[in-house]
Amino acid sequence: MNLPRITLLLLLALLPLASCKRETMVERANRDGIMLVGNSAEPRSLDLQLVSGVPESKILTSLFEGLVGDHPSKDDTMAPGAAVCWEHNEDLTEWTFHLQPNGKWSDGELLTADDFVFSYHRMLNPILAAPYAAMLHSIKNAETYNRDERTHILCGLDESFPVAWAKLRLANFHGTPSAETEKLLGKNFDSLSHADKKSVLAAKGLDRMSAQHLRSLLADPTLFDWPADIPTEARTLVLQRLLAHLEAGEPDLFEKAKVGIRADGLHKLIVTLREPVPYLPSMTRHTSWFPVPRHVITQFGKITDRFTDWSKKGNIVGNGPFQLHEWRYNHYIEVRRNPYYWDAANVGLHGIRFFPIENPYTETRSFLAGQLHTTYSLPADLLTRVRKRHPEYLRTEPYVGTVFLRFNTTRPGLDKLKVRQALSLAINREELCKYIYEGYSPALGLTPKLGDYQPPDVLRYDLEKAKALLVEAGHPGGQGLPPFAVLMSRTTPSVEALQAYFRELGIRITVEQKDWGSAIAAQQELNYDIALGGWIGDYLDATTFLGMWTKGNGNNNSGWSSAEYEALLRQAAQQADPAQRAAILSRAETLFLADAPIAPIAWYSRLYLHRPEVQGWHPLVLDNHPWKDITLAPKP
Amino acid sequence: MKEMLRTIASRLTQGAIVLFVLGTLTFFLVHALPYGPFQDEKAVPDHVRERLEQLHGYDKPLLTQYGLRLKNILSGNLGSSIKVMEGREVSEILRQAFPVSLTLGLIALVIAISIGIPAGIMAAIGRNTSVDYLIMAAALFGICLPSFVIGPMLAEFFGGHLGWFPVSGWNFGDLSTMFLPALTLGLGSAAYLSRLTRAGMLEVLHQDFIRTARAKGQKNHIIILRHALRGGLIPSIAFLGPAFAGMISGSVVIESIFEVPGIGSLFIKAIETGDETLIMGPVLLYGSLIVLANFLVDLVQLWLNPRLRARASA
Numbered sequence: 012m013n014l015p016r017i018t019l020l021l022l023l024a025l026l027p028l029a030s031c032k033r034e035t036m037v038e039r040a041n042r043d044g045i046m047l048v049g050n051s052a053e054p055r056s057l058d059l060q061l062v063s064g065v066p067e068s069k070i071l072t073s074l075f076e077g078l079v080g081d082h083p084s085k086d087d088t089m090a091p092g093a094a095v096c097w098e099h100n101e102d103l104t105e106w107t108f109h110l111q112p113n114g115k116w117s118d119g120e121l122l123t124a125d126d127f128v129f130s131y132h133r134m135l136n137p138i139l140a141a142p143y144a145a146m147l148h149s150i151k152n153a154e155t156y157n158r159d160e161r162t163h164i165l166c167g168l169d170e171s172f173p174v175a176w177a178k179l180r181l182a183n184f185h186g187t188p189s190a191e192t193e194k195l196l197g198k199n200f201d202s203l204s205h206a207d208k209k210s211v212l213a214a215k216g217l218d219r220m221s222a223q224h225l226r227s228l229l230a231d232p233t234l235f236d237w238p239a240d241i242p243t244e245a246r247t248l249v250l251q252r253l254l255a256h257l258e259a260g261e262p263d264l265f266e267k268a269k270v271g272i273r274a275d276g277l278h279k280l281i282v283t284l285r286e287p288v289p290y291l292p293s294m295t296r297h298t299s300w301f302p303v304p305r306h307v308i309t310q311f312g313k314i315t316d317r318f319t320d321w322s323k324k325g326n327i328v329g330n331g332p333f334q335l336h337e338w339r340y341n342h343y344i345e346v347r348r349n350p351y352y353w354d355a356a357n358v359g360l361h362g363i364r365f366f367p368i369e370n371p372y373t374e375t376r377s378f379l380a381g382q383l384h385t386t387y388s389l390p391a392d393l394l395t396r397v398r399k400r401h402p403e404y405l406r407t408e409p410y411v412g413t414v415f416l417r418f419n420t421t422r423p424g425l426d427k428l429k430v431r432q433a434l435s436l437a438i439n440r441e442e443l444c445k446y447i448y449e450g451y452s453p454a455l456g457l458t459p460k461l462g463d464y465q466p467p468d469v470l471r472y473d474l475e476k477a478k479a480l481l482v483e484a485g486h487p488g489g490q491g492l493p494p495f496a497v498l499m500s501r502t503t504p505s506v507e508a509l510q511a512y513f514r515e516l517g518i519r520i521t522v523e524q525k526d527w528g529s530a531i532a533a534q535q536e537l538n539y540d541i542a543l544g545g546w547i548g549d550y551l552d553a554t555t556f557l558g559m560w561t562k563g564n565g566n567n568n569s570g571w572s573s574a575e576y577e578a579l580l581r582q583a584a585q586q587a588d589p590a591q592r593a594a595i596l597s598r599a600e601t602l603f604l605a606d607a608p609i610a611p612i613a614w615y616s617r618l619y620l621h622r623p624e625v626q627g628w629h630p631l632v633l634d635n636h637p638w639k640d641i642t643l644a645p646k647p
Numbered sequence: 648m649k650e651m652l653r654t655i656a657s658r659l660t661q662g663a664i665v666l667f668v669l670g671t672l673t674f675f676l677v678h679a680l681p682y683g684p685f686q687d688e689k690a691v692p693d694h695v696r697e698r699l700e701q702l703h704g705y706d707k708p709l710l711t712q713y714g715l716r717l718k719n720i721l722s723g724n725l726g727s728s729i730k731v732m733e734g735r736e737v738s739e740i741l742r743q744a745f746p747v748s749l750t751l752g753l754i755a756l757v758i759a760i761s762i763g764i765p766a767g768i769m770a771a772i773g774r775n776t777s778v779d780y781l782i783m784a785a786a787l788f789g790i791c792l793p794s795f796v797i798g799p800m801l802a803e804f805f806g807g808h809l810g811w812f813p814v815s816g817w818n819f820g821d822l823s824t825m826f827l828p829a830l831t832l833g834l835g836s837a838a839y840l841s842r843l844t845r846a847g848m849l850e851v852l853h854q855d856f857i858r859t860a861r862a863k864g865q866k867n868h869i870i871i872l873r874h875a876l877r878g879g880l881i882p883s884i885a886f887l888g889p890a891f892a893g894m895i896s897g898s899v900v901i902e903s904i905f906e907v908p909g910i911g912s913l914f915i916k917a918i919e920t921g922d923e924t925l926i927m928g929p930v931l932l933y934g935s936l937i938v939l940a941n942f943l944v945d946l947v948q949l950w951l952n953p954r955l956r957a958r959a960s961a
Contacts, residue, residue, distance in 0.1 A: 055732060061733065063689070142695055144695070342817060366906070368906045376799070376803070382816065526919060531682065
């Protein structure tokens with residue numbers, strides 16, 4: 012019986028390797044001044060212009076700093092960041108940011124206004140294809156440049172061009188592709204018939220034609236339909252300029268596009284906007300407005316290169332209070348104090364370690380075992396237990412986000428306004444927030460409370476009215492309505508509650524579960540009935556919630572649009588007075604909610620665990636806690 | 648000998664074919680997904696998506712893309728991640744993550760063998776006694792309980808309650824961070840191994856040559872260790888090859904429970920986002936491992952089992 016005995020002994024010998032109860036990671040980190048942060052996911056990259064996720068932004072805000080900083084305890088108070096101060100002209104369309112005179116990159120290089128110009132140039136560069144470039148579209152001509160609208164840049168923005176842009180803009184620039192032309196595109200253009208050539212060119216549009224297309228068109232002007240009041244010479248000139256641009260190898264059009272961003276001296280940055288943006292300082296706190304180091308990026312590649320090594324460990328250089336110290340894939344990222352930071356003397360922590368713990372249960376377990384100072388999220392089903400056993404760690408704080416049901420307004424049944432209204436009225440939001448979305452607050456509208464903005468308080472639970480609406484819609488007791496499928500990518504008990512609510516109306520709900528990618532694709536293709544979703548705001552203004560419901564917006568996905576609604580949004584965009592602007596937006600939201608393309612359910616809260624020794628961390632609705640203001644003060 | 652070499656060569660060729668089919672299937676299945684790597688939770692503008700498709704060659708016909716990928720992979724270039732770790736070389740990502748999965752698998756294997764095989768032997772020797780029943784009941788329990796139940800239980804008890812081991816994380820310099828995930832991973836296989844070892848041992852212990860050995864007056868532990876074990880372990884060893892490959896590849900759940908930075912979680916994310924290159928890398932790596940593990944098991948069995956050797960050279 013030797014073998015088993017030896018094995019047992021071996022196993023017993025393994026135990027003491029780890030046995031004695033030792034100092035927890037948090038205790039050790041407290042001594043070292045390192046904060047341990049649960050951060051949910053491994054960042055896709057640290058190139059801040061190519062990523063947009065929340066876990067990435069947590070790390071990026073420690074490594075980089077925007078023009079305006081976050082205040083540690085007040086959401087709508089701006090703190091100095093890379094800029095000391097800023098001012099604007101009367102109608103809020105021109106902003107001047109005065110940079111920190113001793114602002115530096117973490118390698119000691121001077122941070123100048125030119126670096127910001129380079130950063131926004133890169134962010135908007137159409138070839139870089141930054142997914143979040145639209146955050147910068149309120150800069151004058153930025154959208155035109157970002158979308159590579161060549162004719163507009165080469166002709167429309169050229170004051171010497173014989174035809175005004177107002178007239179020229181009616182031409183076909185973007186093309187009208189169809190399944191038929193898709194086939195023709197595969198064939199040799201020169202061998203096509205006149206009619207086929209014409210449909211290919213119409214499908215392409217002026218801005219996307221190849222040199223071959225443009226040459227054929229110059230030779231045979233009948234291949235393309237122009238608005239009648241554009242004279243022939245102007246048409247030829249447009250084609251010639253487009254052709255010259257292609258023949259020159261499509262040089263960068265940033266200068267010609269006259270994007271409203273320029274440096275005046277080393278430390279003055281001037282931003283010209285296409286419309287008044289009273290919340291611009293708040294918006295620059297989003298990572299998409301952060302600067303990137305020109306001298307490092309150009310060392311590792313061109314401005315348009317997506318896959319260079321500049322953002323890797325050893326190369327990356329930032330302007331934030333911390334710099335990258337260690338990046339161990341899927342294990343942790345550690346940042347340490349940046350000695351060149353302009354306010355380095357006031358940085359409280361020595362460093363921060365971000366752990367990409369995706370499983371929230373594992374994260375909670377790690378926190379309770381003393382491995383983390385703060386967690387990313389607490390699973391709602393652990394709330395009761397934590398409340399009972401560890402109330403000192405629990406945090407529930409409002410967050411700029413809304414959970415809602417999105418209706419596909421092109422589906423039979425859901426295309427009827429009264430049916431959608433009835434569904435929205437049948438949802439008992441108080442009850443849902445009490446039992447399922449614990450810690451969340453019942454949504455009164457789409458936009459949660461943000462600064463000046465008062466959301467219209469319109470959503471109610473009224474079953475009788477809902478039933479009456481169904482009768483008016485011609486579906487008493489749900490008669491004649493098909494069962495609707497609720498699309499989701501993760502199981503949640505809220506769907507059972509919704510089934511029960513809608514059953515009261517006689518409407519049957521089935522569950523359609525798809526994986527994450529397919530669920531998104533189904534929504535974008537309007538291939539669903541009802542989808543359970545949500546939206547997290549990017550900045551403190553109602554437009555971050557209201558802007559997405561315009562026609563053709565990639566995040567709308569409801570099939571709903573309204574000219575009146577869009578007119579109100581445009582009106583608000585032209586309005587410089589904050590109070591009036593908020594009033595117009597509130598009207599737009601009222602109109603939107605009355606049309607019910609979505610049924611808001613609850614306003615987000617962030618549930619998480621947090622250790623009391625972390626000082627300088629206060630509730631913030633955007634949840635961007637400025638890392639530099641945090642200190643660790645363990646109780647003796 | 649020549650015949651044995653031929654067997655080996657034929658196994659290797661079969662392995663290459665398996666990998667080729669595996670890669671091809673993976674490529675076309677990923678491209679048949681209803682979603683692609685160029686979409687996001689928040690809508691990606693059309694001009695951005697077009698540009699990305701162009702950048703990654705997704706604008707070319709599918710067969711052209713397949714040809715290019717095949718050419719690149721055959722020349723040893725796995726490409727860069729398209730989405731999850733955009734721009735990072737897949738080989739670099741695997742180089743970082745694979746040692747973790749491999750170490751975890753190896754420790755789990757040691758645990759599985761050192762628990763499972765002795766337990767199986769003890770159960771076989773004490774057949775139909777309380778020792779046997781106890782061990783087999785424990786084994787059945789181990790097989791039935793999934794790792795997502797055992798894992799948190801072990802973490803809660805040894806990590807949270809006793810504070811002996813960290814409940815999550817991984818550190819190559821610190822064996823204690825590896826113990827709980829390896830134990831969780833190893834226990835399931837240990838259970839299987841004990842049942843297989845018991846069955847194998849029982850079959851051998853009834854054979855004539857064991858009776859002869861006993862008749863010669865050979866000591867019991869010599870009979871068990873020298874004579875019976877060699878034959879009795881054959882089923883267990885056949886199981887070990889695929890089990891080991893399974894342990895390094897099938898640890899997704901455990902990686903999530905203990906936050907182990909291995910390949911599993913990466914692989915799941917790659918599938919969720921349709922990141923073709925990052926799916927292909929682990930698929931081919933694991934495919935090769937399973938092919939290799941089976942090949943090694945074949946070799947060990949040739950060595951252990953004289954009948955197979957005779958057949959190979961006949």
